Amino acid sequence: MTDRLDRWADPPLLVLASLADEPKHGYAIIQDVAETMGVRLSAGTLYAVIARLEARGLIEPLESDDRRRPYRITMAGAEALARQSERMSQVASVARERLGTRLGWAGA
Amino acid sequence: MRPPALARAALALYPPSWRARYGDEILALLEDCGGGPAAAASVAWRALPAWFSPPLHDRPARMRASLATALMSWSVLAGLGLVFAQLTQLQGLTAPGHPELRWAYAVFDVTLATSALVAGLGGLPLWLLMLRRARREQRPRDTVYLLLPVLAPRAAELLTLWPAP
Numbered sequence: 466m467t468d469r470l471d472r473w474a475d476p477p478l479l480v481l482a483s484l485a486d487e488p489k490h491g492y493a494i495i496q497d498v499a500e501t502m503g504v505r506l507s508a509g510t511l512y513a514v515i516a517r518l519e520a521r522g523l524i525e526p527l528e529s530d531d532r533r534r535p536y537r538i539t540m541a542g543a544e545a546l547a548r549q550s551e552r553m554s555q556v557a558s559v560a561r562e563r564l565g566t567r568l569g570w571a572g573a
Numbered sequence: 574m575r576p577p578a579l580a581r582a583a584l585a586l587y588p589p590s591w592r593a594r595y596g597d598e599i600l601a602l603l604e605d606c607g608g609g610p611a612a613a614a615s616v617a618w619r620a621l622p623a624w625f626s627p628p629l630h631d632r633p634a635r636m637r638a639s640l641a642t643a644l645m646s647w648s649v650l651a652g653l654g655l656v657f658a659q660l661t662q663l664q665g666l667t668a669p670g671h672p673e674l675r676w677a678y679a680v681f682d683v684t685l686a687t688s689a690l691v692a693g694l695g696g697l698p699l700w701l702l703m704l705r706r707a708r709r710e711q712r713p714r715d716t717v718y719l720l721l722p723v724l725a726p727r728a729a730e731l732l733t734l735w736p737a738p
């Protein structure tokens with residue numbers, strides 16, 4: 466059950482969140498997601514997500530002489546991330562409030 | 574650091590357009606990560622969906638993906654149908670008192686033959702185009718692959734004519 470609950474960590478969302486502050490290349494995204502969000506993305510998953518996000522215009526590649534091409538979030542990607550973050554924030558808020566009532570959870 | 578052969582082999586499973594667009598980046602990432610069987614497996618695991626959704630900007634790749642999807646779907650369905658027919662109709666299994674089953678088999682046979690004809694006729698111009706191009710560009714391996722549908726049945730016929738020892 467815990468594993469199923471971990472599905473909130475949707476890889477496209479993690480990648481968008483990682484790119485929200487500055488452009489990054491693949492390895493930097495993997496490191497950032499692991500350090501700040503505690504999720505380890507595999508190389509295959511990362512590039513499947515990058516291809517999907519790029520096709521939907523949510524991220525875009527930057528010019529690079531190196532093979533490590535950086536990506537940046539687009540305006541559409543930032544808006545999509547903001548909408549999803551708002552929804553998650555609402556869910557988190559409700560969950561904290563109700564857990565506080567039910568269990569006297571200190572995090573409420 | 575050079576990525577392991579396993580990782581490069583996994584990358585070879587992707588469609589050419591996908592490799593052209595992301596191949597170098599993935600190899601660079603695997604070099605940074607250190608590669609390993611797990612990394613190669615993760616790359617290989619994502620190869621199949623990549624065939625069905627190539628990069629949007631590559632129109633020929635999308636056309637190839639559409640054709641490959643249609644052909645694979647048709648082949649799987651036709652193959653399953655033939656297996657089903659082999660297991661039932663050709664074994665003489667007919668439920669007594671249900672003549673509509675025979676009609677159902679007749680409909681299946683006609684549909685299979687028609688779809689095979691449509692697939693063959695529809696693919697013929699493309700096949701000829703690819704064959705001509707492979708010969709013009711002197712790619713013998715591609716030429717042999719493209720001639721397989723013609724050569725394989727002839728080879729099978731010759732084998733059946735071969736005198737038994």
